[in-house]
Structure formats: C-alpha cells, structure tokens
Amino acid sequence: MESGGNVSHRIARISAHLNPPIHSQEGTSVLMRENCRAKGGLPGFKVAILGAAGGIGQPLAMLMKMNPLVSVLHLYDVVNTPGVTSDISHMDTGAVVRGFLGKEQLEEALTGMDLVIIPAGVPRKPGMTRDDLFNINAGIVKTLCEGISKCCPKAIVNVISNPVNSTVPIAAEVFKKAGIYDPRRLLGVTMLDVVRANTFVAEVLGLDPREVNVPVVGGHAGVTILPLLSQVKPPCSFTAEETEYLTSRIQNGGTEVVEAKAGAGSATLSMAYAAVKFADACLRGLRGDAGVVECAFVSSQVTELPFFATRVRLGRKGVEEIFPLGPLNEYERAGLEKAKKELAGSIEKGVAFARK
Numbered sequence: 001m002e003s004g005g006n007v008s009h010r011i012a013r014i015s016a017h018l019n020p021p022i023h024s025q026e027g028t029s030v031l032m033r034e035n036c037r038a039k040g041g042l043p044g045f046k047v048a049i050l051g052a053a054g055g056i057g058q059p060l061a062m063l064m065k066m067n068p069l070v071s072v073l074h075l076y077d078v079v080n081t082p083g084v085t086s087d088i089s090h091m092d093t094g095a096v097v098r099g100f101l102g103k104e105q106l107e108e109a110l111t112g113m114d115l116v117i118i119p120a121g122v123p124r125k126p127g128m129t130r131d132d133l134f135n136i137n138a139g140i141v142k143t144l145c146e147g148i149s150k151c152c153p154k155a156i157v158n159v160i161s162n163p164v165n166s167t168v169p170i171a172a173e174v175f176k177k178a179g180i181y182d183p184r185r186l187l188g189v190t191m192l193d194v195v196r197a198n199t200f201v202a203e204v205l206g207l208d209p210r211e212v213n214v215p216v217v218g219g220h221a222g223v224t225i226l227p228l229l230s231q232v233k234p235p236c237s238f239t240a241e242e243t244e245y246l247t248s249r250i251q252n253g254g255t256e257v258v259e260a261k262a263g264a265g266s267a268t269l270s271m272a273y274a275a276v277k278f279a280d281a282c283l284r285g286l287r288g289d290a291g292v293v294e295c296a297f298v299s300s301q302v303t304e305l306p307f308f309a310t311r312v313r314l315g316r317k318g319v320e321e322i323f324p325l326g327p328l329n330e331y332e333r334a335g336l337e338k339a340k341k342e343l344a345g346s347i348e349k350g351v352a353f354a355r356k
C-alpha cells in the first residue's frame with residue numbers, strides 16, 4: 001500500500017514522473033524543465049494519442065515523435081504513461097513529448113490539440129469478433145470523445161478502437177450531443193486494410209508493395225472490408241481464384257494476426273505503421289498540401305448508409321471530398337450488398353448505445 005502523502009503530494013509526484021526535472025550526475029535535481037530555454041517552439045501540429053501505453057500506442061507514439069510535422073506530442077493513458085513518455089522523450093527529434101496519466105489528466109492532455117488519435121481499448125483474442133469488444137470499448141470511446149468535445153472541439157479525430165464500424169458512430173453521437181459535430185473532422189482508421197491489400201496484391205503480382213494502391217471500401221470488420229481489386233493501381237487483372245484468395249486474405253488479415261499471436265493481442269506494429277501513415281496524411285491535409293487522398297470510414301452519402309469507407313481527399317478542414325465507389329464488377333457488387341447489410345447493424349448499434 002502507498003505510504004502517507006495527501007492528494008496534492010501524490011499529484012506532484014505523478015507530474016514529476018511524467019515531465020521530470022533534469023538531473024545532475026549524482027541524481028540531484030538541478031534544473032526544472034520549465035526553466036529550460038528550449039520550449040519546443042518549433043512550427044508544427046499538436047497531436048494527442050489516447051491509449052498511448054498500449055500495444056499500438058507505444059510504437060505509434062514512437063513513430064509520431066519521428067514525424068517532422070508534429071511539434072507537440074501528448075501521450076495519454078490510464079496506465080504506464082510515465083515510463084513511455086520518459087523513454088520516447090529522449091529521442092532527438094523535434095516534437096516535445098508530454099505524458100498524462102488517468103482521467104484527472106485527460107482534459108489537460110487534450111487542450112489545444114490539432115489531431116487526436118484513439119487506439120484506447122481492449123484487443124481481440126482468438127475466437128472473438130471485433131463486435132465482441134463493443135461492450136468495453138464503446139464506453140471508453142464515448143468518454144474520450146466527451147473530453148474532446150470539451151477541450152479540443154476543432155481537432156481532427158482518428159478512431160482506431162474496435163469495432164470501428166460502431167465506435168465512429170458513437171463518436172459522432174457524442175459530438176452531436178455536445179453541439180460540436182463536424183463530420184469532416186471524424187475519421188475511422190481503415191488504413192491497415194489498405195496496407196494489407198497493397199502487400200498481398202503486390203505478392204500475387206510480383207510487384208513492389210510501394211508501387212501498389214488498392215482502394216478498400218465499406219467498413220473495418222469481416223465482409224464489410226471490401227477491396228476493389230478491379231481498381232488496383234497500376235492497372236492489372238486477376239483470375240477468379242486470385243480474386244477469391246485476395247479478398248478473403250484482406251478481409252481476414254486481422255484474424256490472421258490474432259491467431260498467430262495466440263492470445264497475446266491483435267495487430268499492433270503494422271497498425272501503428274498504418275496509423276502514422278494515415279495521421280501524416282491528415283496533417284499534410286491540415287497544412288494545405290494538395291491531392292492528399294486516403295481511404296477512411298467517414299460520414300458519407302456514397303451509399304444509403306450514414307457511414308462508409310471510401311477514398312477521401314484530406315484538406316485544411318479534414319475530409320474535403322468523398323470520392324464515389326467507381327465502376328464495380330459483379331463480384332464486388334455482390335460483396336457490397338453483404339458489406340452494407342452487416343454495416344447497417346453495426347452503425348445502428350453504435351448510435352443506439354450513444355443515445356441511450
């Protein structure tokens with residue numbers, strides 16, 4: 001049991017862990033960080049990661065610390081942020097890193113952020129669907145989005161926590177309730193599906209994955225993940241057998257990792273890579289770069305469903321253009337119908353949870 005000390009002493013101790021003083025060789029504190037001349041005044045964006053101490057959160061924090069577009073990086077979690085923050089803050093890259101621990105520090109973590117990335121929540125174990133995570137993760141995402149509504153209502157929000165097909169609608173409802181909802185700023189991260197599709201298609205075609213671009217539409221679970229193999233760049237064609245193999249492998253990529261990890265979680269490293277690829281695109285859009293296009297699960301009128309993943313153009317306001325599905329072949333049209341059926345239920349489940 002922790003000995004002695006009132007609440008303010010305990011908070012002071014936690015703050016010292018998160019943003020520690022600089023020590024002399026003997027370990028005596030000689031200089032408080034706030035008295036240092038360098039205040040991290042580099043130009044760039046302020047980014048918060050919620051769930052930063054987790055399997056995705058840690059490599060994501062490391063990769064965001066390496067991103068030259070980031071000037072300030074806030075790492076928030078309910079556990080272990082002091083260690084992760086101390087570790088990452090020693091990297092000699094531009095971003096200034098600060099850690100925040102526990103719900104008392106959520107508001108401070110969020111204040112002033114331009115981009116908030118949410119990988120907080122539990123991952124799958126073998127035999128589970130992403131929807132099996134709903135009961136725990138729905139509440140986590142709801143609380144975090146309430147904090148965003150209050151402290152950084154204009155931030156771009158990237159939702160990674162599963163089931164994305166339901167957590168994004170939950171976030172939208174929370175923002176609506178707070179009167180700050182701007183659909184252009186809320187994006188479900190489906191980038192890992194695209195990353196996997198590029199990799200698997202490149203393997204089949206014998207190409208460099210960096211040269212391949214596969215649009216993946218719909219949502220982020222099982223049959224809702226719909227790769228449009230007829231629209232792969234560079235243009236190519238597949239046999240029926242290749243189409244069946246690739247579609248199934250892309251749709252089940254997450255399960256492939258969950259089974260290989262055998263109870264130790266789901267994709268974390270490839271997800272952190274995908275999350276940074278996507279966050280970087282959002283930041284380039286915010287900076288005003290032209291032609292930034294990625295797939296994401298967003299509020300949409302491309303189908304009759306209120307949310308759908310398609311290619312979107314990212315700009316200063318977030319999602320500035322949503323591209324239509326384009327011509328689908330018969331196989332993809334059948335896949336689209338299956339995807340829409342499942343997606344409708346997942347979206348409705350999220351909305352109902354947030355409204356209750």
Ligand SMILES: NC(=O)C1=CN([C@@H]2O[C@H](COP(=O)(O)OP(=O)(O)OC[C@H]3O[C@@H](n4cnc5c(N)ncnc54)[C@H](O)[C@@H]3O)[C@@H](O)[C@H]2O)C=CC1
Nearest residue numbers: 051053054055056077078120121122123160161162192271
């Ligand atoms: N969108 C996608 O493509 C993918 C999504 N995921 C999802 O990402 C989520 C996280 O996965 P992992 O990092 O592997 O899990 P993890 O369990 O390793 O890490 C989750 C972190 O969230 C933290 N956390 C829990 N409650 C929190 C709260 N209220 N506020 C802040 N932090 C909180 C935990 O302390 C933990 O550090 C899971 O829901 C997983 O299914 C995973 C891979 C791909």
Ligand SMILES: O=C([O-])CC(=O)C(=O)O
Nearest residue numbers: 124192253254255266267
């Ligand atoms: O499969 C999971 O549970 C995690 C995930 O979303 C993915 O790897 O695509």
